[in-house]
Amino acid sequence: DTGVSQDPRHKITKRGQNVTFRCDPISEHNRLYWYRQTLGQGPEFLTYFQNEAQLEKSRLLSDRFSAERPKGSFSTLEIQRTEQGDSAMYLCASSFSGLETQYFGPGTRLLVL
């Protein structure tokens, strides 16, 4: 068990470009969360998957954001037409139903120029 991994760890992009991040949860975990964290703030919930089903999505998430979890394993988060306000750390966490403790990945730091 190597924990939750995220790729890439850092991403610099120009405004208007699309970016995609990947999260690999702990293998037996069926729950997966995406969060966004800006400097000095706590993580902000973006979306939740149980297995392959996306069961909750923040109303703060604009139509430019989409997430998938095909086959209930890894997940991807895509941001289309990036804006400077999207610059943040994007965190992924996973857990197992009934145990609830969330295990976080190291995050992907996005900088939009």
Add this chain to the structure above:
Amino acid sequence: KQEVTQIPAALSVPEGENLVLNCSFTDSAIYNLQWFRQDPGKGLTSLLLIQSSQREQTSGRLNASLDKSSGRSTLYIAASQPGDSATYLCALLEGGTYKYIFGTGTRLKVLA
């Protein structure tokens, strides 16, 4: 709308002190509450999880309590060490949702 507040925002203490971090929330309809630590530039590490039916949890030098009626949780750290320096965040799971709401954290510095 649920709001989670952590006070103080920053705390600096000499090594060996016992300290208490506070987390307040406005809606008592929660499923559980977790305390995390975050080191600079890193992801979060779960410290303790308290279910809504529980009053406290302990792990080593850490003790977390939950009082839903008053909308408060505290994290007690005994005999603080420089290695405890980090940002401590509380997060709660709203009842009936899968949405975790985090506080803004308390930045702790333990001086050797």
